[in-house]
Amino acid sequence: MKHLKAINKKAQRIEQHIAAAHGDIYALQQGGGSPAARPHYPVGCSIVFSPGWEVDSAGGTAGLCQPAERDLYDCYVTCYWPAQVPDHYNNYPDWTSKCASATKDWRNIDLVFP
Amino acid sequence: MTATVTPLSLGEFHEFRVESVDFLYLVPSGGIFAVSPAGRQAILLLREQPLAADELLAALIDRGYAKDDAEEAIRELFEARAIRDPRGHQDLPQEPVADFPLQSLVLNLTNQCNLSCQYCYEFGEDKVATPDGKPKFMSETVAKASVDHLLASSQGRRAIHITFFGGETLMNFPLLKWVVHYALGKAKEAGQYLDFSLTTNGTLLSPEIIDFLVEHSIGVTVSMDGPKEMHDALRVYANGKGSYDILAPKVKSLIQKHNTRPIAARVTLTQQVTSVKEIFHHLRNEFGFAEVGFAPVTAAPKRLYTIENNNMDRIFEQFKELAVEYRDWAIAGRMHGFSNVSDTLAELHAGINKSHPCGAGLGLVGVGPSGDIAPCHRFVDSDAHALGNVMEGGLDKGKQKEFLDKGHIGAKFDCHSCFARPLCAGGCHHEAFVRYGDTGHPNLHFCDWIRGWTDLCLNIYGEIAVKNPAFLDQFEQRKPLQ
Numbered sequence: 217m218k219h220l221k222a223i224n225k226k227a228q229r230i231e232q233h234i235a236a237a238h239g240d241i242y243a244l245q246q247g248g249g250s251p252a253a254r255p256h257y258p259v260g261c262s263i264v265f266s267p268g269w270e271v272d273s274a275g276g277t278a279g280l281c282q283p284a285e286r287d288l289y290d291c292y293v294t295c296y297w298p299a300q301v302p303d304h305y306n307n308y309p310d311w312t313s314k315c316a317s318a319t320k321d322w323r324n325i326d327l328v329f330p
Numbered sequence: 331m332t333a334t335v336t337p338l339s340l341g342e343f344h345e346f347r348v349e350s351v352d353f354l355y356l357v358p359s360g361g362i363f364a365v366s367p368a369g370r371q372a373i374l375l376l377r378e379q380p381l382a383a384d385e386l387l388a389a390l391i392d393r394g395y396a397k398d399d400a401e402e403a404i405r406e407l408f409e410a411r412a413i414r415d416p417r418g419h420q421d422l423p424q425e426p427v428a429d430f431p432l433q434s435l436v437l438n439l440t441n442q443c444n445l446s447c448q449y450c451y452e453f454g455e456d457k458v459a460t461p462d463g464k465p466k467f468m469s470e471t472v473a474k475a476s477v478d479h480l481l482a483s484s485q486g487r488r489a490i491h492i493t494f495f496g497g498e499t500l501m502n503f504p505l506l507k508w509v510v511h512y513a514l515g516k517a518k519e520a521g522q523y524l525d526f527s528l529t530t531n532g533t534l535l536s537p538e539i540i541d542f543l544v545e546h547s548i549g550v551t552v553s554m555d556g557p558k559e560m561h562d563a564l565r566v567y568a569n570g571k572g573s574y575d576i577l578a579p580k581v582k583s584l585i586q587k588h589n590t591r592p593i594a595a596r597v598t599l600t601q602q603v604t605s606v607k608e609i610f611h612h613l614r615n616e617f618g619f620a621e622v623g624f625a626p627v628t629a630a631p632k633r634l635y636t637i638e639n640n641n642m643d644r645i646f647e648q649f650k651e652l653a654v655e656y657r658d659w660a661i662a663g664r665m666h667g668f669s670n671v672s673d674t675l676a677e678l679h680a681g682i683n684k685s686h687p688c689g690a691g692l693g694l695v696g697v698g699p700s701g702d703i704a705p706c707h708r709f710v711d712s713d714a715h716a717l718g719n720v721m722e723g724g725l726d727k728g729k730q731k732e733f734l735d736k737g738h739i740g741a742k743f744d745c746h747s748c749f750a751r752p753l754c755a756g757g758c759h760h761e762a763f764v765r766y767g768d769t770g771h772p773n774l775h776f777c778d779w780i781r782g783w784t785d786l787c788l789n790i791y792g793e794i795a796v797k798n799p800a801f802l803d804q805f806e807q808r809k810p811l812q
């Protein structure tokens with residue numbers, strides 16, 4: 217910090233705390249983040265080779281490395297991004313309770329009306 | 331539609347300025363920062379009136395600060411909570427966890443004393459102890475149970491501590507010896523580091539005792555009130571005879587031989603004994619005490635020895651002179667020995683922010699000859715304040731909680747707007763009980779003194795930080811005292 221210089225130990229901890237909060241979210245292409253905070257991986261479908269809302273080379277969904285229906289779970293359970301499915305964390309914890317296997321049972325998943 | 335922008339206002343801090351550097355002592359956290367001119371200007375502007383962030387920015391730019399600089403200053407002050415959204419609530423320290431491990435045990439080896447100091451809190455007019463029908467000397471059985479209690483309740487602590495107290499501690503020296511051997515063995519088994527200290531009036535020291543204290547690195551604090559005529563004013567035997575001549579050669583011999591721990595003197599100031607500087611230099615130079623600490627007597631108002639207001643002011647002036655002497659020594663890299671200053675600096679350096687004024691009933695308990703557990707040595711033998719008994723089930727968690735809830739800073743509304751609360755937290759529970767009949771009452775009769783002292787020590791801390799920061803390194807490891 218430039219305008220506040222930490223003098224005692226508590227001030228140093230406050231400084232570290234603030235610096236850590238800054239390192240939380242930043243643009244990788246701008247070289248952000250302290251070296252201590254690297255390596256830094258984004259979370260979500262793009263890193264775990266889930267198909268995403270994608271198509272295969274033939275324009276369908278049959279040739280994807282995982283069944284396309286799995287995306288329902290990637291978006292519903294693990295993703296922090298507000299996706300096109302109901303959210304598991306707060307409002308619809310039971311949305312997929314009738315769907316034991318996504319590829320077979322996806323028709324059991326109902327619409328929701330927020 | 332009109333957008334409403336919340337204006338910024340000042341957070342809670344105490345400002346001080348040393349050697350043209352501006353400092354902020356952030357009260358809710360205990361952090362001490364030096365602030366830049368731009369940051370200081372932002373504070374001055376907000377002190378005049380609350381401003382929205384862009385208004386504040388414009389005002390800073392108006393005063394010649396570059397936009398980037400001004401923005402950064404505002405952001406940093408905001409992040410450190412020196413300025414804030416006025417809707418922010420007040421930050422007070424949280425309750426400590428319920429199973430806070432014990433760190434220190436004070437063993438009152440006896441409630442008997444060979445002196446009859448008139449102001450004594452244990453026997454005097456304001457005593458809280460109710461010793462009738464209880465043993466006068468602690469037995470090995472009770473001492474053993476107490477040590478076992480400490481070990482069982484201090485799990486997770488690497489270092490633990492036992493302090494011997496009285497009455498006059500050395501009237502039960504055989505038990506002291508026994509406890510040292512027993513407890514060291516137990517602590518070794520548990521893999522904990524254990525050290526000892528004791529407080530004594532010095533009159534019963536003998537070569538044998540001194541050797542034992544040296545051999546086991548037992549820290550010693552001697553209660554002494556200064557040169558002969560001051561010391562003998564109130565620290566007397568039952569027949570009224572002063573104790574200075576008896577203890578002086580013994581204490582000198584202790585200080586000469588005891589090279590394993592620094593020896594400290596603890597002075598009680600009363601209406602009769604107020605010459606702080608003279609007492610300090612006598613004890614430091616004539617005796618060679620490493621540290622000398624002072625405390626005003628705890629007493630109800632209007633006792634003969636209770637310090638009256640004009641005298642408190644006089645004492646504060648002397649504290650100040652002595653503290654300034656400490657500062658000059660520190661800047662020159664020398665150890666002064668006025669422990670009231672070093673204790674406060676240690677707490678400021680850590681940036682401590684207390685939920686309770688001291689460790690009493692929390693990390694520290696006192697045990698009396700009967701085995702009753704008290705919040706600290708000063709409450710020992712008092713039925714009204716007992717928190718259980720080491721022989722009968724140990725610490726009573728319910729009573730402990732009640733005591734701690736009362737003493738928590740959150741319950742002391744008078745303190746919520748006070749900048750000295752991170753260190754004071756309302757002050758000594760025992761003092762509060764004697765003055766107000768309630769251990770949880772803030773010690774309002776001392777506020778001016780405490781705030782003056784805190785401000786003084788902040789200034790000294792700031793000046794040392796500017797001129798000789800290496801001096802502060804000694805506080806890195808030092809545990810703030812009780």
Ligand code: SF4
Nearest residue numbers: 745748751754756777
């Ligand atoms: S007792 Fe007085 S000095 Fe201490 S924190 Fe409370 S208001 Fe401040």
Ligand code: SF4
Nearest residue numbers: 688690706758759760
């Ligand atoms: S400050 Fe008061 S209550 Fe706390 S340990 Fe000391 S004497 Fe006991």
